[in-house]
Each structure stands twice: as structure tokens, then as C-alpha cells.
Amino acid sequence: MPLIHHELCFGCGRTNLFGLLAELEPAGEGRVSGRCFIKQDHQGPARGLAHPGVVAAALLEAISLAAGQEPRGIELHFEADASVGEFLDIEADRETATASSGGRRVASARTTGG
Numbered sequence: 721m722p723l724i725h726h727e728l729c730f731g732c733g734r735t736n737l738f739g740l741l742a743e744l745e746p747a748g749e750g751r752v753s754g755r756c757f758i759k760q761d762h763q764g765p766a767r768g769l770a771h772p773g774v775v776a777a778a779l780l781e782a783i784s785l786a787a788g789q790e791p792r793g794i795e796l797h798f799e800a801d802a803s804v805g806e807f808l809d810i811e812a813d814r815e816t817a818t819a820s821s822g823g824r825r826v827a828s829a830r831t832t833g834g
Contacts, residue, residue, distance in 0.1 A: 723785045731781030752786045770802040779829035782812035793832035
């Protein structure tokens with residue numbers, strides 16, 4: 721069963737049509753996995769590529785659902801671009817998350833405590 725904060729949540733809500741509509745499910749104790757689709761509305765400064773903030777939001781969403789609370793701080797590392805029209809695959813536990821697209825790692829995140 722998919723995990724959601726509430727129906728209008730930007731990250732996981734099912735009725736927020738401008739959001740990520742992330743489909744995240746439990747994947748073991750304190751873990752989630754799933755995906756979201758990078759829509760045209762999610763473009764950043766480079767045409768055809770996801771806004772880095774959208775990728776960051778997906779990682780933050782996954783960590784918060786895995787941990788049961790929003791992290792107080794997060795460190796992000798971007799490794800590749802995510803293209804519009806592709807799925808972003810997400811794996812997370814209570815402290816870390818990774819996003820990949822098209823078989824390549826796009827970004828990773830780690831909580832910083834606080």
C-alpha cells in the first residue's frame with residue numbers, strides 16, 4: 721500500500737496534480753522504495769531536464785516517509801540529470817536516499833541531524 725502524508729502533499733499526495741505524485745511503498749523496516757514521473761511542469765533552467773529542487777523534494781519525501789518525520793537537515797549530491805518524461809526511481813531509509821533514472825544515479829541525500 722502506498723505511503724502518503726495527505727492527499728494534497730506536493731511529494732506524495734494523489735490529488736495534487738502539480739506535485740510529484742510519488743508512489744512510495746514500504747520496503748522493509750524503516751525503508752521505502754518507489755518512483756515518480758518527471759513531468760513537463762517539473763523542468764528547471766535547462767529545457768528538458770528536471771529542476772534540481774524537484775529531485776531534492778523527491779529524496780526528502782522518501783526519507784521523511786521512511787523515518788516517520790521530516791529531517792531537520794539534509795545534504796544533497798547531484799550526479800547526473802533527470803530528464804522530463806522519465807521515471808525517477810527512489811530508494812530510502814531513515815537517513816539516506818538515492819534517485820536514479822534511466823539506469824544511472826541522479827542524486828543522493830543524507831540527513832545531517834540537528
